[in-house]
């Protein structure tokens with residue numbers, strides 16, 4: 001096979017090199033297109049066919065339903081690793097030795113407190129503020145309290161920023177929830193592991209010792225691992241583009257959180273539960289909602305179905321479906337919402353509209369059900385996604401900065417008015 005792509009534009013022929021990835025994916029390197037052709041660019045709304053970078057972090061094959069972090073399958077990682085090991089793997093490229101993991105964890109623990117003045121910012125939010133907005137704002141605010149985190153000229157400075165945010169982010173996550181619930185803002189304990197501390201900070205009541213439920217802890221570890229990275233999705237691309245202006249890690253993450261918030265991305269897990277709740281309230285008629293989803297005049301979409309890249313099945317959904325059954329079984333929870341979810345899933349899997357368009361349940365279809373069983377409020381679901389995605393965002397930002405990538409700045413095809421003279425207001 002030739003390693004050259006030939007493009008004909010206005011009768012002229014141009015050659016561009018093909019770039020091969022380690023899994024044989026092929027891209028046409030069009031770096032020289034605009035210069036060579038005297039101004040021609042490519043147009044690809046939604047970047048459906050555009051690679052924005054070369055990356056060695058996550059591999060996914062949407063057709064085959066494969067997902068790997070640094071070469072390790074998501075199935076194996078979800079079964080055998082814990083979240084902090086996976087975070088280390090994503091950020092530094094290799095699974096940590098016991099010593100490396102110990103050091104990483106202890107450096108993070110050193111940073112697991114935030115400035116007391118952050119509480120004043122939280123106090124200023126209305127009680128009904130969405131926790132994703134609160135989290136994005138607080139992550140951005142952290143820059144002011146940690147000004148040295150912006151400067152990442154050396155690997156040491158970069159490492160310090162990374163352990164700072166890994167330590168402080170779960171505190172912000174827990175506080176965003178606790179504030180809404182009127183609970184005192186607390187801290188974790190140095191004796192607990194990373195995920196145990198997340199649970200303690202979220203659920204500890206002021207009048208009792210919090211006991212970790214191992215079923216809940218394992219399920220959360222798994223959920224966070226499954227969400228930890230997903231190559232160049234909307235929020236990750238946002239983090240990379242914002243970071244490409246050298247805005248700093250925390251500011252880039254804050255932008256990523258905003259991107260994740262939307263219901264077409266991370267916000268889908270909240271939207272799924274709200275949709276299931278609405279169907280239940282409306283009498284549980286799943287067929288009615290299936291019909292709405294298929295009606296092109298109706299804007300309703302079946303939340304938790306479909307994926308931009310997985311056109312076969314979402315491997316995370318397969319793992320999480322099993323985990324959802326286990327958690328609900330172990331905790332002895334019978335949930336009518338789960339019955340509606342199962343009904344919808346069965347109908348969609350057998351409906352030609354969904355089958356023809358390759359619309360399968362995605363990771364968010366099941367994650368909300370587990371979060372609900374854990375006692376996490378619906379509005380916090382996307383925040384939990386952000387907590388899981390944090391190491392992925394960090395790894396992608398680090399790769400972008402160390403790779404000295406240029407500032408992200410796409411072009412456009414202008415379709416507005418041509419040059420015209422200004423008309424004074426009285427003459428319009």
Ligand code: ACO
Pocket residue numbers: 263264265266268293294300301302303304305306307308309357359362363364
């Ligand atoms: N319900 C009903 N129809 C759907 C759905 C859905 N959930 N998803 C896609 N379709 C239909 C579209 O109407 C379109 O039909 P058409 O070809 O007749 O016009 C076709 O399937 C293709 O859909 P697109 O929107 O072009 O697919 P795209 O890849 O751009 O979108 C997306 C993917 C945004 C995830 C979409 O499937 C969707 O909106 N799903 C619901 C929201 C959701 O669950 N998001 C979470 C994604 S996973 C994550 O972020 C972790």
